[in-house]
Amino acid sequence: MRKFAVSHLRTFGDGKKSLELRIQQECVHLCNAFRAEKGPFNPMVTLNSAVSNIISCLIFGQRFDYRDEYYQRILRLDTECIQLMGSPRAQLYNVCPWLLEYLPGPHQTIFSNYKQITDFLRGEIIKHKENWDPSNPRDFIDNYLTEMEKKNSDPEAGFNIEGLVVTCLDLIEAGTETATTTLRWGLLFMMKFPEIQEKVQAEIDRVIRQSRQPCLADRVDMPYTEAVIHEMQRFGDVVPLGFPKKAVKDTKLGGFFIPKGTSITVNLSSVLHDPNEWETPNTFDPGHFMNENGQFRKRDAFLPFSAGKRACLGEQLARQVIFLFFTTLLQQFTVTKCPGEEPSLEGEIWFCSPP
Ligand code: HEM
Numbered sequence: 001m002r003k004f005a006v007s008h009l010r011t012f013g014d015g016k017k018s019l020e021l022r023i024q025q026e027c028v029h030l031c032n033a034f035r036a037e038k039g040p041f042n043p044m045v046t047l048n049s050a051v052s053n054i055i056s057c058l059i060f061g062q063r064f065d066y067r068d069e070y071y072q073r074i075l076r077l078d079t080e081c082i083q084l085m086g087s088p089r090a091q092l093y094n095v096c097p098w099l100l101e102y103l104p105g106p107h108q109t110i111f112s113n114y115k116q117i118t119d120f121l122r123g124e125i126i127k128h129k130e131n132w133d134p135s136n137p138r139d140f141i142d143n144y145l146t147e148m149e150k151k152n153s154d155p156e157a158g159f160n161i162e163g164l165v166v167t168c169l170d171l172i173e174a175g176t177e178t179a180t181t182t183l184r185w186g187l188l189f190m191m192k193f194p195e196i197q198e199k200v201q202a203e204i205d206r207v208i209r210q211s212r213q214p215c216l217a218d219r220v221d222m223p224y225t226e227a228v229i230h231e232m233q234r235f236g237d238v239v240p241l242g243f244p245k246k247a248v249k250d251t252k253l254g255g256f257f258i259p260k261g262t263s264i265t266v267n268l269s270s271v272l273h274d275p276n277e278w279e280t281p282n283t284f285d286p287g288h289f290m291n292e293n294g295q296f297r298k299r300d301a302f303l304p305f306s307a308g309k310r311a312c313l314g315e316q317l318a319r320q321v322i323f324l325f326f327t328t329l330l331q332q333f334t335v336t337k338c339p340g341e342e343p344s345l346e347g348e349i350w351f352c353s354p355p
Contacts, residue, residue, distance in 0.1 A: 001158065001167050004147060006313050008140050012058055022057050023321055024213050026050050027328040033066055034329070040338050047183050047325075048075055052176040054321055059168050060124055061139030074120050075176075077113040082177050084110050086349040114169075121165045140168070171314075177351070178238055179318050185236030186229070186326055189284055190335045192343050196286060197335065200225050204331045214327040216320060222327070223296035227289035229322055233304040235284045240269035241352070242306045268303055277301035284345075 012019055030050040034043065046066060052075055053063035064071040084090050084106040093100045093107040100107060128141045137143045144164045151157040190197040207221045208214050219226060244265045251258045258264065273281040278288055278301065291297040305312035312318070329335075337343050 001163065002310075002313060004144070004159075005140075005167065005171065008143055009058070009313065009317060012140075019054075019317070020216050020320065020324070022063075023054055023324045024215070024328075026053050026063065027213065027324055029053075029063075029066070030325065031328060031332050034333060043187060044180070044184060045072075045075075048079065048176060048180045050325065051180045051183070051321060052172065054317070055172055055175040057139070058317075059140045059171060060128075061142075070120075074117055077116055078173065079177065081110050081113045081117075082173065082351045085351045091352060118165050118169065121168050122161070124168075125161060125164060140171070174312070175314050175317070179321050181238045182233055182236055182318075182322055183325055185238070186232040186322075187329070187335050188343055188345070189228075189232060189235070190330070191337045192345065193284065194336070196228060196284075197330065200228055200327075200330050201334070204327055208327070208331060210331065214324055214331060216323065218327070219323055223290065223294065224286065225323075225327060226296045227286040229326060230289045230299075230302060231284060231286045232326075233322075234272045234278075234288065234302060237269050237272050237304070237347075239304065239306075240267070242266035242268055243310070245310065266306060268306060271301050271303050274301055 027050075030046065033046045033050075049064070049066045049072070056063055066072075087106050089100075090106045090110060093105065125141055125145075128139075129145065132142055132145055134142075134146045134149070137146065141164065144159065144167070148159040148161075148164070151159045190200070203222050203224045204214070207218055242265060244263050247258045247260055247262045247264060250260050271277070275281050277299070279285075280288075289297050289299060289302075305315040305318070
């Protein structure tokens with residue numbers, strides 16, 4: 001499934017509308033929605049809808065209007081699931097499901113929400129099947145249906161409707177909340193550190209100006225903005241733990257013996273805040289990613305997407321979305337705190353990997 005999704009992501013964008021263009025078009029919708037707000041507002045729902053639309057284009061071949069009640073409901077249910085998964089009682093369910101299975105609690109809400117979300121996905125798949133043309137694939141679902149047909153004599157390959165439902169759900173969940181939360185942290189940092197926001201805007205004015213939209217080619221000419229975005233990801237630390245893996249054989253790693261069958265979870269947070277790697281790990285400072293000549297500097301300990309064979313498969317997509325959304329927003333808006341209020345940099349734990 002991973003290989004299949006990676007190859008789809010790679011070819012996505014070669015079609016009628018390139019991925020970059022789709023993200024730029026979504027930026028226009030996002031800015032219009034922000035502009036329509038009167039007075040202070042919480043950008044969370046609109047940002048989530050905009051990011052999710054990029055994943056929707058990939059999976060369903062279409063975006064959804066921010067006022068589409070049904071789709072908004074699906075997004076709300078999903079956000080609630082991710083939020084509840086971090087609650088102590090949902091974690092307890094993960095440890096002893098047999099004990100809590102029939103008792104009320106957040107795990108029941110999670111199951112009910114997922115039932116509604118997967119029903120929505122099944123409905124979209126049925127619609128796709130009605131006018132599916134294998135010679136003219138529109139999106140991930142069409143490509144998957146073709147693969148299902150190719151592999152129908154090999155049930156072990158796992159290409160079936162339920163596999164498609166779960167894969168769509170994985171892509172939506174992994175791709176939407178992560179990038180949205182990164183952007184929310186980004187806007188909060190800009191609010192908290194106006195001098196950094198001014199420097200990003202000065203770079204936007206120098207490289208892009210106001211007459212055109214930001215594009216991906218601008219990245220190389222914008223080392224300060226790149227440094228700010230990297231620091232947003234480091235300090236925002238939106239996926240503190242990787243997903244659990246199991247050792248397939250006895251292994252020695254860094255002087256430790258790991259017996260076959262041991263569950264291992266990578267603590268990405270410890271890398272992103274490692275005092276041996278970062279000059280001031282607990283301070284938001286884009287200088288972590290700049291060298292003395294004002295150029296962008298890569299850092300080995302920058303691992304928000306994890307590493308290895310099962311690292312994030314959406315890294316390239318996420319980086320494009322974050323760059324284009326962030327620069328477009330700061331080109332058109334200045335984020336400020338409400339008078340008399342001091343924004344807090346305290347985070348909340350939502351989704352947690354099962355132990
Ligand atoms: C800021 C945005 C994102 C961050 C910080 C992020 C981070 C991560 C991390 C840390 C992992 C776990 C890797 C591990 O366990 O070793 C992961 C896995 C994954 N991510 Fe992302 N991700 C982001 C965006 C996306 C997007 C946009 C997509 C999809 C289009 C995506 C799809 C996935 C998938 C499918 C996996 C599971 C990969 C596997 O198990 O083989 N992610 N991501």
